[in-house]
Amino acid sequence: MIEPISIRLEASSHCQLRCPACPTTDGSIDQVIGKGFLKADDFRTFLERNPSVRNIELSNYGEIFLNPQFLEILKIAHKRNVALAALNGVNLNNVSDEVLEALVKFRFREMTCSIDGASAETYRVYRVRGNFDRVTANVAKINQWKVTYRSRYPLLQWQFVVFRHNEHELPKARAWRKSSACTSPPSFPGPTRALSPTRRLYAVKWAPPPAPSTRSASGATTPRRFATSSGTGPR
Numbered sequence: 001m002i003e004p005i006s007i008r009l010e011a012s013s014h015c016q017l018r019c020p021a022c023p024t025t026d027g028s029i030d031q032v033i034g035k036g037f038l039k040a041d042d043f044r045t046f047l048e049r050n051p052s053v054r055n056i057e058l059s060n061y062g063e064i065f066l067n068p069q070f071l072e073i074l075k076i077a078h079k080r081n082v083a084l085a086a087l088n089g090v091n092l093n094n095v096s097d098e099v100l101e102a103l104v105k106f107r108f109r110e111m112t113c114s115i116d117g118a119s120a121e122t123y124r125v126y127r128v129r130g131n132f133d134r135v136t137a138n139v140a141k142i143n144q145w146k147v148t149y150r151s152r153y154p155l156l157q158w159q160f161v162v163f164r165h166n167e168h169e170l171p172k173a174r175a176w177r178k179s180s181a182c183t184s185p186p187s188f189p190g191p192t193r194a195l196s197p198t199r200r201l202y203a204v205k206w207a208p209p210p211a212p213s214t215r216s217a218s219g220a221t222t223p224r225r226f227a228t229s230s231g232t233g234p235r
C-alpha cells in the first residue's frame with residue numbers, strides 16, 4: 001500500500017484574471033479539470049484517511065484565494081500539522097485581510113507571487129484584469145503580519161516572468177524588492193530563474209525557440225508568442 005508524504009490538490013480551478021497564455025483563460029482545462037473549489041469537509045476527510053500526508057501543494061490551474069473555504073482549509077491543515085504551499089503561483093489580487101493574517105498565523109509554508117512588472121502599466125499587460133497596487137499592498141500586509149507573529153512564514157518567492165513589454169523594468173523591480181519593508185523579501189526573479197527569458201526563452205521548455213523576428217534584443221518573448229509556441233504559459 002502506498003502512503004504518500006507529499007501530494008498535490010487543486011484548491012481552485014477558477015481564476016479572475018485572463019493571462020493570455022493560460023489554459024484556464026481559454027477554457028482548455030475545463031474538459032479535464034472541471035470548475036470547482038476544494039471543499040473543507042472533503043479536505044478534512046482526506047487527511048483523516050491519509051495520515052501519512054505531511055505536505056500539500058494547493059496551486060495549479062486557478063487562484064487558490066478564490067476558494068470561499070480557504071480559511072477553514074488553513075485551520076484544518078494547521079491542526080493536523082500538515083504543511084501547505086502554493087509554489088505554482090498565486091496572483092494575490094483578491095485576498096481578505098482575515099486570510100492574509102491566517103497565512104502567517106497558521107504557518108502557510110511558501111508561495112510564488114506572480115508579479116510580472118514593476119508598475120501598474122506593465123503588470124496588467126500580461127496579468128489581464130489584475131491590479132498591481134492591490135497585489136503589492138497584499139505582499140506588504142503579509143510581511144506586516146510576519147512582524148506581528150515573529151514568523152518567517154509564508155516564505156515569498158517573487159516570480160517576474162520577463163517579456164518584451166516589461167524587461168526595461170528589471171532594475172526598478174530589483175530596487176523595489178530591496179527597498180520594500182519585507183522582513184523576508186520575495187526573491188528575484190523566483191524559482192524560474194534558470195528559465196528566465198533574458199537568458200533563455202521560457203518557451204523552449206516545450207517547443208523550439210521562436211523566429212528571431214518575435215524576439216527582442218534580450219531574448220524576451222511576447223505573450224502571444226507564449227501562447228503559440230508553448231501551448232501553456234507562465235503561472
Ligand code: SF4
Nearest residue numbers: 015017019022091235
Ligand atoms: S496564469 Fe494564473 S493568474 Fe493568470 S489566468 Fe492563469 S491561473 Fe489566473
